[in-house]
Amino acid sequence: MPNPRFAEGGKLVGKVVEGPGAAGVSFATVALLAARDSSLASGAVADENGVFTIANVTPGNYIMRVTNMGYETRYMPNIRVATEANMTDLGNIVIKPEAQKLNEVTIKGEKSMIVDDIDKKIVNIGKDMLATSNNVSDLLEKVPAVSLDENGNPQVRGKGNVVVLIDGKPSNLYGSDLPTILQSFPANLIERIDVMTTPSAKYEGEGASGVIDIITKKTRIRGTNGGMRLSLGNRNNHNASGNISYRAGKLGVNASVSGQNRNMIWKRNLTRQNLISENASVLEQNGTGGNKGRNLFGRVGVNYDFNEKNSLEAGVNYSRDQSSNLSNLLNRTSGLQGIVLEEFTRLNNSKGSGDNVNFSLDFRKKFAEKDHQLNFNSSYSLGGSDGESYYNQESVIDSLLRNQQNFRDNKRHSLYLNSDYTWPITDKSTLEVGLRSRMSSNDNTNAFYDLNRETGSYTFNPSISNVFGYKDATYTGFMTFSQKTDLWGMRAGLRVTDYNQDINQISINKAFGVHFLTLVPTLALTRKLGETSQVKLNYSRRVQRPEADWLNPYTDVSDPRNIQSGNPNLRPEFTHKAEMGYSNYEANGGWGPSLFMDYSNNAITRIRTIDETGVSLTRFDNVGRELSYGFETDFTQKFFGDVLKVNGSGRVYRSEVVSTVAQIDNRTWSYSGNLNAFVTLPLDFRASAYVNYEGPRAIAQGTREGVFIANMGIRKELLEKKATISFNVQDIFLSRAYKSQLATATYTQNSLWQQTNRLVNLTFQYRFGKISAGGGDDA
Incomplete structure (x- = not known):
C-alpha cells in the first residue's frame, strides 16, 4: 500500500505577484501551516519569477502564509489538499507592499539587501545606498566582495579581470572606458547588482575573477513617476541627473539624462635601484598631476506589451566624455654614492574626447505550455575617440631636451546578438539553452612627432608610432x-x-589571426537546512582572453623611464574556481560564510623588465601559476528595529604567484573587508559610514600594500519624504594610497600613487510618481 504522504494530491503550485497582471515577487517565502494548531507543515521559497512548488504534502486542511521583505504578510485559510487530486494550482497570490500611500509611490519596506541564489549573490540597492551614491562606481564600493582599483576598475576579492555586464549585456557596448561608464551611469537607475564568483554557463566565460551584472530598473507602474538629482562638490566636482517613466495601457516610455564634472589631483613617487649594469644607479621620480573631465549620458526606452505572453523593448543610449590631464614629473638618476648623473623634468598636457551610441532591441515571448519562454536580445554600438598630448622635457643637459606631440584616433563598433530558450521540463526541472554572438572592430592610430630643433618643425617618428587594427568574433552556445x-x-x-x-x-605591414575554442563547465549544488538557510558547493572554469590593448605592440613613451607596450603573443588564461558556503538571510539580517579557491597555471599579469640604462618596460605576459584560497563572509544585520543597519564583508586568504621561467615566487597571507552602517536619527535624519580595507597581497614581482578608505554622510527626508538632502565626504583621511614593492635579480622598486583631494558634496534629490490601476514590476 502506498504511503499517504506521497499519495497523489500532495502537490501545491502557485505564483506570488504584487498585483493583478503584475510580474512575480522574487524569493517570497511560502509556509504551509497545519489548520489545527498553526504548526509548520511544509514550505518553499519562490524562484526569481515568483513561482513556487510544495511537493509531498500530506492530504488535509492548511493555512498558507506568504512573506517577503517590504510586503505585508498574507494568510490564506482553507487550503485543502485532497488525496484524489494530482496537483492543486492556487494560481496568482497577490501580496501588497507595506505602507503604500494612496496615489503615491511611497513604500517604506525594502527587500532584503542580500539574496543568495544557487550560483550568485543578489544585492538589492536600497534607499540608503542610493542616498549616499551618485553613480554606479559609488554603489560598487558598497557591494560585498567588490572594490575598485586606483583607476576605477572593479575588483572581486581584491583581483581584477572582472566581466561587467549591464542588463546581461557586455558593458563595452556603452563605451570603451569602463571607469568612465561606471562614473556616468546614475545610481538611481539601478535596481540590483548580481555578483558571481563562480558564474553558471549562462554567463560569459571571460573574467578570471568573476562576473558583475548591473540590473537597471524596468518600471511597470501605471501613470508617471521619476526623479531628479543635483550634487554640488568641492573642487568643481558636480553632477546632475533626472529620469522619468510613463505607462498607459500596454505602452511604457522611460528616459533619463545625467551630466558630470569631475576633478581629481594626485601625486606619484617612485624609487628604483638598477642592479643589471656594472655601475648600479638609482632612479627617483616625484610628480604631481590632475585629471579633469566632463561626461554626458542619455537614455530613452520604449516597451510595449502586446499581451501577457509577448513584449518588445527598444532603447537608445548615448554617452560623451571629455578629459584633460596635466602632469609634472621630476626624474633624477644618481650613482650609489649620491652623485647626480642626469636630471630632467617632463611636462605632459593631454586632452581627449569620445562618444558612444548604443541601440538595443529585446523581445520576450512566453508560451502557454508550462511557462516556456523565448528571449531575443540585440545591441549595436558605435563610437570613437580622439586625443592629443604635448610633452615638454626640460633639462640642463642638451641631449635630454625633448618636445614631442602625440595624436590619437580610435574608431570602434560592435554587434551583440543573443537568444535563449527556457523549458520547464517538469515543475522541478528546467533546461535553458542559448546562442550568442558578438563581433567588434577597433581601429587605433597613434602618431608621434619630435621637434627638429634645427628646422623648428615637427617630424614623424615611425619607431614609436603605431597604426593598429583589431577585430574579434565570438560565437557561443x-x-x-x-x-x-x-x-x-x-x-x-x-x-x-x-x-x-x-x-x-x-x-609594419604584419597581420595574423588567433583562434581559440574553449569549454567552460559549471556545477552548483545547494542543500536547504531551513526556511532561509542553505549550504552550497560551486565550481566554474573561467577563461581570460587577451584584450586589444594588451595585444597592441604600440610603445607608450609618455614616461620615458617607464615605457609600456602590448604583447601580441599573449595566450588565454584559464582559471579553476571552487567555492563551498553557507547562507542564512532573514528579514532582520543574516550572513553567508564560504571557503574559496582560485587556480590558474598560465596567468596573465604585468611584467616589468629593465635594461642597462635603467629604463623599464612593462607589458602583459603569461607568467605561470596563480593560486588564492581562503575564507570569506558577508553579513547584514538590523539593530533596535530599523534604527541601525549594518552590512559588510570580510575575507582572510592566501595568495601565491609562482613562475620558474620568470624567477617569481611570491606567497603571502592577506585580509580585507568593508563595512556599511546606517543610523536612523530624530527629525528624519539618517547618518551613514563606510570603511573598506584591502590588505597587502602578492603580485607578480613583489607585493601591493594595503589600502584603507573611509566615507561618511548624513541625510534628511523632506517634503513628506518625496525629497532628500544629503552631505557626503569620500576618502575622509586621504588614505587612498596605492603602494607597491618589487624585487628581482636586476632591480628593486618602491612606488606610490595617491589621490590628494577628498571629495565633499551636497546632494538634493526629489522623487515624484503616482499609481493608478495596476502594480509594479521591478526586474
Whole structure:
C-alpha cells in the first residue's frame, strides 16, 4: 500500500505577484501551516519569477502564509489538499507592499539587501545606498566582495579581470572606458547588482575573477513617476541627473539624462635601484598631476506589451566624455654614492574626447505550455575617440631636451546578438539553452612627432608610432540544467565558445589571426537546512582572453623611464574556481560564510623588465601559476528595529604567484573587508559610514600594500519624504594610497600613487510618481 504522504494530491503550485497582471515577487517565502494548531507543515521559497512548488504534502486542511521583505504578510485559510487530486494550482497570490500611500509611490519596506541564489549573490540597492551614491562606481564600493582599483576598475576579492555586464549585456557596448561608464551611469537607475564568483554557463566565460551584472530598473507602474538629482562638490566636482517613466495601457516610455564634472589631483613617487649594469644607479621620480573631465549620458526606452505572453523593448543610449590631464614629473638618476648623473623634468598636457551610441532591441515571448519562454536580445554600438598630448622635457643637459606631440584616433563598433530558450521540463526541472554572438572592430592610430630643433618643425617618428587594427568574433552556445527538490538544488552547465581574433599591425605591414575554442563547465549544488538557510558547493572554469590593448605592440613613451607596450603573443588564461558556503538571510539580517579557491597555471599579469640604462618596460605576459584560497563572509544585520543597519564583508586568504621561467615566487597571507552602517536619527535624519580595507597581497614581482578608505554622510527626508538632502565626504583621511614593492635579480622598486583631494558634496534629490490601476514590476 502506498504511503499517504506521497499519495497523489500532495502537490501545491502557485505564483506570488504584487498585483493583478503584475510580474512575480522574487524569493517570497511560502509556509504551509497545519489548520489545527498553526504548526509548520511544509514550505518553499519562490524562484526569481515568483513561482513556487510544495511537493509531498500530506492530504488535509492548511493555512498558507506568504512573506517577503517590504510586503505585508498574507494568510490564506482553507487550503485543502485532497488525496484524489494530482496537483492543486492556487494560481496568482497577490501580496501588497507595506505602507503604500494612496496615489503615491511611497513604500517604506525594502527587500532584503542580500539574496543568495544557487550560483550568485543578489544585492538589492536600497534607499540608503542610493542616498549616499551618485553613480554606479559609488554603489560598487558598497557591494560585498567588490572594490575598485586606483583607476576605477572593479575588483572581486581584491583581483581584477572582472566581466561587467549591464542588463546581461557586455558593458563595452556603452563605451570603451569602463571607469568612465561606471562614473556616468546614475545610481538611481539601478535596481540590483548580481555578483558571481563562480558564474553558471549562462554567463560569459571571460573574467578570471568573476562576473558583475548591473540590473537597471524596468518600471511597470501605471501613470508617471521619476526623479531628479543635483550634487554640488568641492573642487568643481558636480553632477546632475533626472529620469522619468510613463505607462498607459500596454505602452511604457522611460528616459533619463545625467551630466558630470569631475576633478581629481594626485601625486606619484617612485624609487628604483638598477642592479643589471656594472655601475648600479638609482632612479627617483616625484610628480604631481590632475585629471579633469566632463561626461554626458542619455537614455530613452520604449516597451510595449502586446499581451501577457509577448513584449518588445527598444532603447537608445548615448554617452560623451571629455578629459584633460596635466602632469609634472621630476626624474633624477644618481650613482650609489649620491652623485647626480642626469636630471630632467617632463611636462605632459593631454586632452581627449569620445562618444558612444548604443541601440538595443529585446523581445520576450512566453508560451502557454508550462511557462516556456523565448528571449531575443540585440545591441549595436558605435563610437570613437580622439586625443592629443604635448610633452615638454626640460633639462640642463642638451641631449635630454625633448618636445614631442602625440595624436590619437580610435574608431570602434560592435554587434551583440543573443537568444535563449527556457523549458520547464517538469515543475522541478528546467533546461535553458542559448546562442550568442558578438563581433567588434577597433581601429587605433597613434602618431608621434619630435621637434627638429634645427628646422623648428615637427617630424614623424615611425619607431614609436603605431597604426593598429583589431577585430574579434565570438560565437557561443550554452546549456544549463536545473533540478530542485524540497531540500536539494542542482544547476549544471556547459558553455562552448569559438573565439577569433584578427590582428593587423598596419604600420609594419604584419597581420595574423588567433583562434581559440574553449569549454567552460559549471556545477552548483545547494542543500536547504531551513526556511532561509542553505549550504552550497560551486565550481566554474573561467577563461581570460587577451584584450586589444594588451595585444597592441604600440610603445607608450609618455614616461620615458617607464615605457609600456602590448604583447601580441599573449595566450588565454584559464582559471579553476571552487567555492563551498553557507547562507542564512532573514528579514532582520543574516550572513553567508564560504571557503574559496582560485587556480590558474598560465596567468596573465604585468611584467616589468629593465635594461642597462635603467629604463623599464612593462607589458602583459603569461607568467605561470596563480593560486588564492581562503575564507570569506558577508553579513547584514538590523539593530533596535530599523534604527541601525549594518552590512559588510570580510575575507582572510592566501595568495601565491609562482613562475620558474620568470624567477617569481611570491606567497603571502592577506585580509580585507568593508563595512556599511546606517543610523536612523530624530527629525528624519539618517547618518551613514563606510570603511573598506584591502590588505597587502602578492603580485607578480613583489607585493601591493594595503589600502584603507573611509566615507561618511548624513541625510534628511523632506517634503513628506518625496525629497532628500544629503552631505557626503569620500576618502575622509586621504588614505587612498596605492603602494607597491618589487624585487628581482636586476632591480628593486618602491612606488606610490595617491589621490590628494577628498571629495565633499551636497546632494538634493526629489522623487515624484503616482499609481493608478495596476502594480509594479521591478526586474
